[in-house]
Amino acid sequence: MQEEIKKVYFSIGEVAEMFEVNTSLLRYWEKEFDTIKPYKNKKGNRYFTLNDIETIRTIHYLTKTKGYTLQGAKDAMKNNLEKETRNAKIADTLTKVKNILLEIKEEL
Numbered sequence: 001m002q003e004e005i006k007k008v009y010f011s012i013g014e015v016a017e018m019f020e021v022n023t024s025l026l027r028y029w030e031k032e033f034d035t036i037k038p039y040k041n042k043k044g045n046r047y048f049t050l051n052d053i054e055t056i057r058t059i060h061y062l063t064k065t066k067g068y069t070l071q072g073a074k075d076a077m078k079n080n081l082e083k084e085t086r087n088a089k090i091a092d093t094l095t096k097v098k099n100i101l102l103e104i105k106e107e108l
Contacts, residue, residue, distance in 0.1 A: 008049065008050075009039060009047035009048065009049060010047065010048045010049075010053065011045065011046070011047060011048075012026055012027070012038070012045070012046045012047075012048070015048050015052075015053060015056060018053070019056060019057070019060050021060070026046075026056065027046075029056065029059055030046075032070055032074075033055065033059060033074065033077075035055050035077075036048075036052050036055050036056065036059075037052065038052055054085060054088075057085075057088045057089070057092060058073075058077060058081070058084050058085045058088040059073055059077075060088070061084070061087065061088035061091050061092075062076055062077070062084060062088070065091055
């Protein structure tokens with residue numbers, strides 16, 4: 001039985017596509033949040049880990065969904081990172097379920 005190989009690094013373009021944001025926004029968030037530390041190769045290309053992506057998911061949730069300012073997002077993550085990360089995952093899952101349900105509705 002072959003195990004599924006999981007991807008370790010994601011390019012900045014892949015991450016931008018995941019969250020439907022510009023790569024420039026990810027570079028900006030990288031400067032603003034010291035918890036985002038992508039690996040950079042000799043050419044300077046950024047490669048994000050799953051931990052980086054979880055942090056980006058939380059920042060995206062706080063700023064784009066909840067309407068926090070960057071400073072508000074920093075404060076929320078500083079005060080209760082675990083709660084905010086969990087809420088971001090829940091919101092992401094609910095969005096996926098909504099999209100599946102809308103697809104089913106279209107097929108009916």
